[in-house]
Amino acid sequence: MNEISLNEKKVKTPSPLRIRFLKTGSLQFISHLDLMKTMTRLLIRSGLKMWYSEGFNPHPKLVFALPLSVGVESVCELLDVRVYGDIDYENLIRRLNESSTPELKFIEAYVPKRKFKEIAYARYKITVYSQNLTEGCADAVTKLFRSPIIVSKRKKSGDHDTDIVPFVRSLSAKFDAGAHELCVNTVLSASPDNYLNPEYIVEAIRRATGAPSDEDFTPGGDSYRILRTEMLDSKGQMFK
Amino acid sequence: MDYKKYSQILKHVTKPGRYTGGEIGQVIKNKDDIRCRFAFCFPDTYEIGMSNLGVRILYGVLNEMPDVWCERVYAPWTDMGEYMRKYSISLTAHESVDNVADFDIVGFTLQYELCYTNVLYILDLAGIPLLASERSDDCPIIIGGGPCTYNAEPVADFFDIFSIGEGEEALPELCRLYIKMKSDGTYTRSKFLYEAATTLEGFYVPSLYKVEYKADGTIKSYIPADEKVPAKVRKRIVDDFDTSYYPTKPIMPFIETVHDRIMLEVYRGCIRGCRFCQAGMVYRPVRNRTVATLCRQAKELYENTGCDEISLTSLSISDYTDINELTNTLVEWSDANIVSLSLPSLRADSFTKELMDKVSSVRTSGLTFAPEAGTQRLRDAINKNVCEEDLMRAVRVAFEAGKNSVKLYFMIGLPTETDEDIIGIAKLAKAVIDEYYKTPGRNKKRPPQVTISVACFVPKPFTPFQWEAQNTREELARKQRLLGEHITDNRIRYTFHDSRISHIEAVLARGDRRLSAAILEAYRRGSCFDAWDEHFDYDRWLSVFADTGIDVAFYANREFGEDEVLPWDIIDCGVKKEFLICERRRAYESKPSPNCREGCLGCGANSLGGKGRCCP
Numbered sequence: 001m002n003e004i005s006l007n008e009k010k011v012k013t014p015s016p017l018r019i020r021f022l023k024t025g026s027l028q029f030i031s032h033l034d035l036m037k038t039m040t041r042l043l044i045r046s047g048l049k050m051w052y053s054e055g056f057n058p059h060p061k062l063v064f065a066l067p068l069s070v071g072v073e074s075v076c077e078l079l080d081v082r083v084y085g086d087i088d089y090e091n092l093i094r095r096l097n098e099s100s101t102p103e104l105k106f107i108e109a110y111v112p113k114r115k116f117k118e119i120a121y122a123r124y125k126i127t128v129y130s131q132n133l134t135e136g137c138a139d140a141v142t143k144l145f146r147s148p149i150i151v152s153k154r155k156k157s158g159d160h161d162t163d164i165v166p167f168v169r170s171l172s173a174k175f176d177a178g179a180h181e182l183c184v185n186t187v188l189s190a191s192p193d194n195y196l197n198p199e200y201i202v203e204a205i206r207r208a209t210g211a212p213s214d215e216d217f218t219p220g221g222d223s224y225r226i227l228r229t230e231m232l233d234s235k236g237q238m239f240k
Numbered sequence: 241m242d243y244k245k246y247s248q249i250l251k252h253v254t255k256p257g258r259y260t261g262g263e264i265g266q267v268i269k270n271k272d273d274i275r276c277r278f279a280f281c282f283p284d285t286y287e288i289g290m291s292n293l294g295v296r297i298l299y300g301v302l303n304e305m306p307d308v309w310c311e312r313v314y315a316p317w318t319d320m321g322e323y324m325r326k327y328s329i330s331l332t333a334h335e336s337v338d339n340v341a342d343f344d345i346v347g348f349t350l351q352y353e354l355c356y357t358n359v360l361y362i363l364d365l366a367g368i369p370l371l372a373s374e375r376s377d378d379c380p381i382i383i384g385g386g387p388c389t390y391n392a393e394p395v396a397d398f399f400d401i402f403s404i405g406e407g408e409e410a411l412p413e414l415c416r417l418y419i420k421m422k423s424d425g426t427y428t429r430s431k432f433l434y435e436a437a438t439t440l441e442g443f444y445v446p447s448l449y450k451v452e453y454k455a456d457g458t459i460k461s462y463i464p465a466d467e468k469v470p471a472k473v474r475k476r477i478v479d480d481f482d483t484s485y486y487p488t489k490p491i492m493p494f495i496e497t498v499h500d501r502i503m504l505e506v507y508r509g510c511i512r513g514c515r516f517c518q519a520g521m522v523y524r525p526v527r528n529r530t531v532a533t534l535c536r537q538a539k540e541l542y543e544n545t546g547c548d549e550i551s552l553t554s555l556s557i558s559d560y561t562d563i564n565e566l567t568n569t570l571v572e573w574s575d576a577n578i579v580s581l582s583l584p585s586l587r588a589d590s591f592t593k594e595l596m597d598k599v600s601s602v603r604t605s606g607l608t609f610a611p612e613a614g615t616q617r618l619r620d621a622i623n624k625n626v627c628e629e630d631l632m633r634a635v636r637v638a639f640e641a642g643k644n645s646v647k648l649y650f651m652i653g654l655p656t657e658t659d660e661d662i663i664g665i666a667k668l669a670k671a672v673i674d675e676y677y678k679t680p681g682r683n684k685k686r687p688p689q690v691t692i693s694v695a696c697f698v699p700k701p702f703t704p705f706q707w708e709a710q711n712t713r714e715e716l717a718r719k720q721r722l723l724g725e726h727i728t729d730n731r732i733r734y735t736f737h738d739s740r741i742s743h744i745e746a747v748l749a750r751g752d753r754r755l756s757a758a759i760l761e762a763y764r765r766g767s768c769f770d771a772w773d774e775h776f777d778y779d780r781w782l783s784v785f786a787d788t789g790i791d792v793a794f795y796a797n798r799e800f801g802e803d804e805v806l807p808w809d810i811i812d813c814g815v816k817k818e819f820l821i822c823e824r825r826r827a828y829e830s831k832p833s834p835n836c837r838e839g840c841l842g843c844g845a846n847s848l849g850g851k852g853r854c855c856p
């Protein structure tokens with residue numbers, strides 16, 4: 001429960017707090033907007049004294065580093081919020097996890113040193129599972145990325161044919177024949193103007209290998225998983 | 241649904257978060273401790289089902305029992321339904337992801353008639369036989385509850401048993417009986433149903449009654465299977481509403497739902513007795529919760545959910561005896577915690593500046609009032625005791641506070657209605673516009689806007705208007721046009737309900753058992769999600785009725801005789817038929833009746849008991 005009243009909150013100045021969390025498993029199907037709502041409620045429940053916006057409908061302001069698309073999991077999400085008073089970071093993380101679910105897990109909290117706009121890239125691990133994948137599929141994928149890959153990219157002004165290769169900073173692929181799994185490690189542009197949705201890489205893999213199927217959804221059949229593992233700055237250093 | 245197994249499908253359907261479960265607050269139990277598994281189905285989408293207070297309460301009540309595990313089931317949207325059929329995926333419960341067909345008891349809450357085909361859709365996806373008569377001993381028991389069970393006859397063929405009235409105490413009793421009969425080896429499906437109907441109160445087992453019809457198609461009689469089977473099933477109520485179970489650790493949905501906020505159930509029932517309103521009759525008698533209880537629940541809910549909006553839910557919230565004390569206490573507390581307060585409905589006669597300032601839903605959004613009828617004469621006839629002065633005073637308060645838009649709800653096709661009453665709606669809307677210009681402190685920057693939303697009257701069981709004929713569609717259309725012609729001011733926005741939907745609703749609301757065959761056929765021909773405009777297919781319903789020998793007018797547009805045996809006479813909801821007849825007479829004389837607090841009309845509901853009820 002918040003102990004200080006609205007008026008008290010106005011006189012003190014709030015300080016920034018960054019929280020790192022993961023969003024995995026079935027939580028990948030929860031949209032960014034819905035996540036914001038759940039996150040706000042979890043923060044309220046943790047007892048954190050947050051700064052509230054003024055006006056008719058006061059609410060705490062949550063800023064996320066890089067919103068995740070539906071269908072993408074992550075172990076490196078960052079969220080900023082403005083808070084009052086001294087914070088016991090470990091206690092906060094413990095309380096957040098107590099009221100959350102394991103698929104929305106809080107890792108650490110700290111005072112941020114860098115700004116979100118320094119984020120330039122994000123690293124993803126894309127795993128495609130299919131019985132139809134064959135030896136050589138990893139090479140086929142890496143080879144495909146040596147020349148332009150034109151996709152129809154949705155923008156505000158409509159769909160545009162765009163070459164996605166310039167947005168790919170690095171890409172490597174490995175095939176595990178026993179598990180029928182193709183694993184692609186890639187670093188994609190993630191700056192506000194040049195954000196590349198990792199689903200386009202899945203689309204490219206499909207062009208190169210025919211998997212995962214986009215029509216047959218037989219349970220236990222083809223599937224893929226996209227996991228965001230790291231955010232990086234323009235030099236390719238990990239951003240925290 | 242198992243997200244790993246079906247991730248490809250989940251990536252291709254709308255709102256996959258509907259299916260993945262795992263919400264904070266869901267109840268997970270160890271199957272080894274469980275002796276009765278209960279699947280609670282809401283026959284509509286997740287977003288609507290998650291918002292239903294009744295489901296939240298019963299989910300909590302059942303899960304309080306250590307050997308019962310209640311889980312949730314919703315109707316998959318049509319895109320998911322198609323995939324499930326294509327890939328033979330059975331419907332599973334949200335929490336355990338186990339097949340619904342493997343549960344002991346499968347319950348449905350029937351909130352509106354148009355969900356009936358969705359009940360069949362859920363049973364079908366779960367692989368459970370649709371007809372009660374085709375279920376064997378190892379099928380789950382299919383039980384129905386909720387407002388539509390006051391006349392459950394149209395769906396009688398699909399259900400094994402109905403729980404009539406409030407389920408908080410009845411459902412645990414049913415589970416206890418099930419567990420007892422399973423453990424002492426006496427369980428068979430028919431024995432269990434017989435025991436429930438004859439030893440517990442408030443359970444209706446349709447198969448224990450034989451219905452005979454007269455040559456003219458009306459009902460001759462209901463014949464119970466033997467003398468132990470009750471001739472009438474009396475509805476249950478919770479005796480002590482103030483201290484009864486209330487869920488203060490609700491499930492927090494991840495995705496947006498229809499009412500995603502803290503709900504406080506302030507009181508049950510309604511003191512008013514509008515003559516068209518079923519809820520106002522069947523939830524009698526009125527029972528309050530105390531301010532202390534409500535404030536304690538609000539705080540617990542806030543701590544357990546972090547949800548920053550509280551909604552007071554009850555039929556006519558401003559009729560709550562301690563409304564001022566309650567809102568004052570809540571506002572004081574919620575300001576410190578930055579929680580906003582919202583009220584679902586306000587009566588024009590109790591709308592004040594003070595209340596408006598306290599309630600943020602009123603501050604931030606538009607105002608709505610429900611005069612229901614356009615003239616005082618007709619408002620008296622339907623017992624909607626709101627006069628034009630009250631409405632004008634209420635809108636003045638709103639206009640003075642800077643508001644410029646008001647929404648008004650009306651109904652057409654009401655008994656005793658004349659064209660004058662229809663034209664009265666247009667006049668009333670115009671009077672609100674005029675009132676705006678008479679209000680000195682109004683917001684002069686924007687012109688006023690009055691929206692009138694006009695529904696069609698549907699006669700409902702257990703109301704004084706239960707015998708009335710619904711206007712034909714031609715008549716309703718004529719009235720809709722007539723009203724449109726009298727609205728000449730472009731500051732008045734006019735919207736009206738689709739009379740085709742109201743027509744089917746009327747058939748289903750007053751139908752008898754013979755309708756089950758038609759509902760089944762409608763489902764077979766593709767009817768589903770009928771409450772959704774984009775899926776409702778009027779012509780299909782009509783052709784189904786024609787092909788199954790159902791005369792639509794017999795149920796919707798015929799005046800039922802007061803001496804006729806009604807399909808819902810098998811139920812005793814507390815309110816007596818004589819009282820309904822008496823109220824009907826008063827309607828014909830355009831005479832209003834006092835509300836339960838001004839004076840008891842002796843409706844009969846006091847015989848149901850209930851601590852702290854408003855009745856003598």
Ligand code: SF4
Nearest residue numbers: 836840841843846855
């Ligand atoms: S018994 Fe009297 S006070 Fe009670 S609900 Fe009926 S009319 Fe109202």
